Each structure stands twice: as structure tokens, then as C-alpha cells.
Amino acid sequence: MKEIRVGIAGLGRLGKVHAENLAFHIPGVRLTAACSIVSEELSFARDRLGAESVFSDYDEMLSKAELDAVVIVTSSPLHCEELKKALECGKHVFTEKPLGVNVEECKEAEKAVEAHPDRIFFLGFMRRFDPSYLYAKKKISEGAIGRPYLVKATGIDPESAVEGAIRFAPTSGGLYIDMASHDIDLMRWFLGSEAREVYALGANFKHPEFPEAGDVETGCALYQFRNGAIGMLHVGRTAAHGYHIETEIVGTEGSIRISPMPAKNLALLYDKRGVVTECVEGFPERFREAYRNEMQEFIRCVRSGEQPEVSVYDGTRATELSFATTKSFREKRPVTL
Incomplete structure (x- = not known):
């Protein structure tokens, strides 16, 4: 089996997750090169992950490292230009959202x-590669809940991470652009349709820094899809109990709920507070298996030459919907797509 040589650009919190999966958990892959503007991250890639070469310049990595594929986990404004350069150099490309x-x-x-x-x-x-979401998609395809007509999606970051969200708020593009793309993609995926109209609202009760940056800490949006189905979205940044991701798909013959309680594991803690279920603290923990599964699928596609189900157009649709949602919130009116 031919070894797939991969270079990674970006070694922040999520970059490290992808890099460790490539280095240690996916057979037939060699993490050949790593690129970062942070010297400590390059040391991590060389000493901890065994990367053969490290670079502080992306163009230099593309030109000097012998690579079959590039994984892009840099800051969002760099994604488009970096993926174009990698494709032009003949590399297969995995890029994190947003497109x-x-x-x-x-x-x-x-x-x-x-x-x-x-x-x-x-x-x-x-999330399309998370076992629970894959199971839900399979059951829907089998007709287990009849025809799906409503998706209710909740995504709330933990209060423990709010200081970082406050620092990022002035340049994030707003709550919906920052946080809603995964839930929007799932709505499209489960309902099998595109949205035609959205109406969004926002609220702020705890952290005045968000309104000062032209943003809010909590938002809700209602989507009407072209096939008549409905999407309901709740995103925020102040979950007291941890990282809260919950999705419900309602159909004509039943419903499926995913993570109504974002439990860390199957253990229950009995103490003076009662019966306590500890919750996951962030996306690397909640979606650890999903990140590994999607990277395995990328490598499989590279080997087979088969294009993945998730396409570049899915990225565009999610971005269009995120901006339309933001426009509705800021203009306080429904927006037609």
C-alpha cells in the first residue's frame, strides 16, 4: 500500500487534533511536513509528531516538501488562497471550514x-462523520421517522471559554458566521433541501463586550426550506455546564434526538448535589471520533480517486446561509435567498 505523504498548515487547537490523527492514528499515512508561524508549534510537530520537515512559510512547504496532500487548518481568511495554491501545485486538499x-x-x-x-x-x-449523526442519517434514509420536516439545532460554547470569544468578537464576522455553519450544514443534510428564507434574532444579558463589538452572546433563527421543511437554530457562548451540542430531527412518523444531554461519558456521579452527569468541555472532546473518521475518509478518497460526498458547494451554501442569517439579524427582517 502506497504511503500517503501529508503536510499540515496550522497547529492550533484543532490543527493539533488533525496532526496527531495523521501522525498516529491513520494507517498508511506519513506526516511529512508541518507549517506554522509559531515556533513552539513547529517544535511540537518535529519532536512530538515526528514531522520530517517544518516550515514557517506555507509557499516554502508546498515547493520544498514532497507531499501528496495538504491539510489546511490555518486562520479562516487564509483558507481560500491556500487551497488554491495547493491544488495548483498538484496536491490533494483537506481544508477546515469555513471555505x-x-x-x-x-x-x-x-x-x-x-x-x-x-x-x-x-x-x-x-459532524457528518460523527457516529451519532451518521446513525441518524441512516435511520432517516431507511424511513424510520417518515419524512423529516423539522430540524432543531442547538450549539452553545461553554462559559469557561467566553473570554476567548470576546477577544475574537470584533473580527469574527458575528455570532452566526462564527458558530452556525455546522448546524446549517446538518439542516441541509437531514432535510435534503436548500433554505429559501431566514429570520434571525439576537440577545445579550451577561457580557456587554459583545454588543460593544457589534455582536451578541445568543442568537435564534428560523429557516423555511424549499421543500416546506423548517429549521430552528439556537447558538450561543454562555453554557454554564460545558459545550452543548444538541440536534433533533422530527419526521411524520417519529423523531431522533442527538445529545440531548452532552455527557462526558456513561458514568453518573452521586454526591451532595444529587445525581450529576458531567458534560464535555469543548469540540475536540465531543467530536474526537468524528475528526478521526473524516480524516480517514479523506485519505481513502486520495487512495481511490473517489470524490467525497462533502463538496466545495456545501461550503458555499453554508457560508451563504450564515451571511443571510447575519443580515436578517442586523436588519431585523426576514431575508429571502
Whole structure:
């Protein structure tokens, strides 16, 4: 079996997750190179992960390292340009969401992918590879809940991480652009349709820094899909108990609920507070298996030449919907797509 040589760009919190999966958990892969502007992260890649070469310049990594594929986990404004460069250099590409920081960049990315049909392009919508979400999709396809007509999605970051969200707020693009793309993608995936209208609201009760940055700490949005189905979204940044991700798909013959309680494990703690279920604290913990599964699927696609189900166009649709939701919130009116 031919060894797939991979270079990774970006070694922050999520970059480390992908890098460790590539280095230790996916057979037939060699983490050949790593790129970061942070010297400590390069030391981590070389000493802990065994990367053969490290670079502080992305272009230099593309030109000097012998690579079959590139994994892009850099800051969002760099994704579009970096994926284009990698494709032009003949590399297969995995890039984390977002595809671009605006719709125009997404369209540029589409053109770059279309210009290289012989290369694999994989977008990191990892929830599609989470065992629970995969199970729900399978049951829906089998008709277990009849025809799905409503998706209720909740995504709330923990209060323990709010200081980082406050620092990021002035440049994040807003709550919906920052936090809603995964839930929006799941709505499209489960309902099998595109949204045609959205109405969004926002609220702030705890951290005045968000309104000062032109943002809010909590948002809700209602979507009407072209097939008549409905999406309900609740996103926020102040979950007291931990990282809260919950999805419910309602159909004509039943419903499926995923993670109504974001439990850390199957253990129950009995103490003076009563019966306590400890919760996950962040996305690397909640979606550990999903991140590994999606990277395995990327490598499988590279080997087989088979294009993945998640496409560049899914990234554009999610970005378009995130911006439409933000527009509705800011203009206080429904927005038609």
C-alpha cells in the first residue's frame, strides 16, 4: 500500500487534533511536513509528531516538501488562497471550514476545485462523520421517522471559554458566521433541501463586550426550506455546564434526538448535589471520533480517486446561509435567498 505523504498548515487547537490523527492514528499515512508561524508549534510537530520537515512559510512547504496532500487548518481568511495554491501545485486538499470568509471567496474556491477535477478536495464538516449523526442519517434514509420536516439545532460554547470569544468578537464576522455553519450544514443534510428564507434574532444579558463589538452572546433563527421543511437554530457562548451540542430531527412518523444531554461519558456521579452527569468541555472532546473518521475518509478518497460526498458547494451554501442569517439579524427582517 502506497504511503500517503501529508503536510499540515496550522497547529492550533484543532490543527493539533488533525496532526496527531495523521501522525498516529491513520494507517498508511506519513506526516511529512508541518507549517506554522509559531515556533513552539513547529517544535511540537518535529519532536512530538515526528514531522520530517517544518516550515514557517506555507509557499516554502508546498515547493520544498514532497507531499501528496495538504491539510489546511490555518486562520479562516487564509483558507481560500491556500487551497488554491495547493491544488495548483498538484496536491490533494483537506481544508477546515469555513471555505471562505465571504461568498466571493467561496466562489473563487469553487473555480479552483473545478479547475483540478483530478485532485481530491475535502471540506471539514466533521459532524457528518460523527457516529451519532451518521446513525441518524441512516435511520432517516431507511424511513424510520417518515419524512423529516423539522430540524432543531442547538450549539452553545461553554462559559469557561467566553473570554476567548470576546477577544475574537470584533473580527469574527458575528455570532452566526462564527458558530452556525455546522448546524446549517446538518439542516441541509437531514432535510435534503436548500433554505429559501431566514429570520434571525439576537440577545445579550451577561457580557456587554459583545454588543460593544457589534455582536451578541445568543442568537435564534428560523429557516423555511424549499421543500416546506423548517429549521430552528439556537447558538450561543454562555453554557454554564460545558459545550452543548444538541440536534433533533422530527419526521411524520417519529423523531431522533442527538445529545440531548452532552455527557462526558456513561458514568453518573452521586454526591451532595444529587445525581450529576458531567458534560464535555469543548469540540475536540465531543467530536474526537468524528475528526478521526473524516480524516480517514479523506485519505481513502486520495487512495481511490473517489470524490467525497462533502463538496466545495456545501461550503458555499453554508457560508451563504450564515451571511443571510447575519443580515436578517442586523436588519431585523426576514431575508429571502
